[in-house]
Amino acid sequence: MFLNLDGDFKYGTANYEQYISSLDTNLDQASMGFVDGYSADGAQLLFSRFKLPDSTFIKFKKSELFNLPVKLIARLMNTDGVWWADNFILQDGVVNIDFKSQGESGGSGELKTFSGSLTQDGQPVSRAVYALAIGGDVPKLLASAVSDDMGNYSLEWNGYAGPIIVTATDDYGMPFAAEALLSSGARIHPIAPNGYVYEVTSSGTTGAIEPTWPAVEGESVTSGEVQLVAKPFYRPKSAGPFTIV
Numbered sequence: 001m002f003l004n005l006d007g008d009f010k011y012g013t014a015n016y017e018q019y020i021s022s023l024d025t026n027l028d029q030a031s032m033g034f035v036d037g038y039s040a041d042g043a044q045l046l047f048s049r050f051k052l053p054d055s056t057f058i059k060f061k062k063s064e065l066f067n068l069p070v071k072l073i074a075r076l077m078n079t080d081g082v083w084w085a086d087n088f089i090l091q092d093g094v095v096n097i098d099f100k101s102q103g104e105s106g107g108s109g110e111l112k113t114f115s116g117s118l119t120q121d122g123q124p125v126s127r128a129v130y131a132l133a134i135g136g137d138v139p140k141l142l143a144s145a146v147s148d149d150m151g152n153y154s155l156e157w158n159g160y161a162g163p164i165i166v167t168a169t170d171d172y173g174m175p176f177a178a179e180a181l182l183s184s185g186a187r188i189h190p191i192a193p194n195g196y197v198y199e200v201t202s203s204g205t206t207g208a209i210e211p212t213w214p215a216v217e218g219e220s221v222t223s224g225e226v227q228l229v230a231k232p233f234y235r236p237k238s239a240g241p242f243t244i245v
Contacts, residue, residue, distance in 0.1 A: 021062040024096040025074075027083060029056050032172055033076035034236040036165060040069040040087055042134045043241065045165065050235050051076075052193055053175070058097075065090035073132060073139050073165070074099055075236075077172060082132060082139050102138050109159030112244055114143075117151040118168050120234065124151030127168045131155045134241060135162030163241035170234040173197050180206045182226050195233060202227035 074083040083099035147153035173187025204225025
């Protein structure tokens with residue numbers, strides 16, 4: 001499966017004014033994540049939405065949900081498991097989504113694999129990739145991997161056959177922390193999201209206060225001993241369903 005993370009998936013290019021329905025959730029406030037919306041039978045991926053860290057709210061287009069039963073499946077970064085809501089319908093007066101949770105599925109039986117490649121703006125890229133099982137009553141996280149420098153990845157699990165969704169996620173890094181030791185290649189992000197992450201080019205200890213972050217790709221910023229360069233953050237992108245036999 002080929003998946004291209006193009007410029008439209010840069011976080012900073014999203015027009016959030018169009019997402020007029022802001023719904024509260026029971027998802028972990030501190031975590032960044034994403035929510036995929038499917039037809040009620042799970043056969044069609046309808047939309048994907050981004051959950052910002054330090055918030056339990058997710059913004060949707062009202063037209064995507066109003067009076068339409070959908071299956072919602074959420075994944076939180078750096079957290080095992082899957083969260084879902086079956087037959088959710090947005091109607092007047094509905095202000096929240098109550099997600100159920102399911103841990104990672106180890107599984108048993110025949111070895112299954114799914115392979116593909118990732119590009120970002122047409123170039124191979126290394127990213128985290130996840131396979132979610134969406135067949136049956138309970139969605140499950142089947143496998144995760146990191147694509148190599150040529151963008152290639154292979155996901156493996158045991159037992160499950162049926163429809164899956166594959167999602168690629170960018171590295172959001174850790175939030176800025178004062179006087180933190182950072183090594184070259186590490187990523188951090190501002191306390192207030194601005195659509196960029198900052199990759200360490202010269203290791204050391206960060207300063208006592210958060211710097212002014214440049215919002216231009218390739219610009220540098222210094223924090224204490226640490227040199228960083230701005231890189232656009234790409235929102236998670238899902239594809240599928242794909243049928244595993």
